[in-house]
Amino acid sequence: MKITEAVYRVLEFLPDDVLKTRAKQQALAVLEAATRKKPAPKLHEDIEVLENYLKLAKHCGWISDINFLILSKEYGRIQAGLGAEITNYKPKITNKPQIPNQNIKSTQTPVGDFSERQTKIIDILKKKEKAQVADLIKQLPRITKRTIRRDLDVLLKEKAVVRVGEFNQVFYRLPVR
Secondary structure, eight states: OHHHHHHHHHHTTOSOHHHHHHHHHHHHHHHHHHHSSSOOTHHHHHHHHHHHHHHHHHHTTSSOHHHHHHHHHHHHHHHHTSOGGGTTOOOOOOSSOOOSOOOOOOOSOOTTOOOHHHHHHHHHHHHHSEEOHHHHHHHSTTSOHHHHHHHHHHHHHTTSSEEESSGGGOEEEOOOO
């Protein structure tokens, strides 16, 4: 299916290898279930889990809104095309992305205990008030863009910084207290 190829192409840009691997495995599970003559009732759940992985990646800024919408729409079509044998299925509706199997070990630092790089990012934001990733790369030339994004994700998660804007106009700033 072309949708699985599209998911793989989009997932290639994810910096989180655990999420990338699990999302790819889930896309294959959906493909396998969808290509059977009689799709398994579990197909709805498989699609929901995959969409939650994609929501998480979108929330972290690793997948664009348009790519997420296209993939969600296509998986919605797959669900709509399922036979009458699973029409009574009622998916759980959640507003937050969920990752099944919470046994993923976190490599992030504890709350309030930031790395030297993360502290430098906070110091830059104190001086400049707001900055884009490109600005941070200029200030921290020996650190890769990917690492800066990971550090920003940690700082966002810990509410030490705030993301403002969309698409190419994303800025980071310190929260108003």
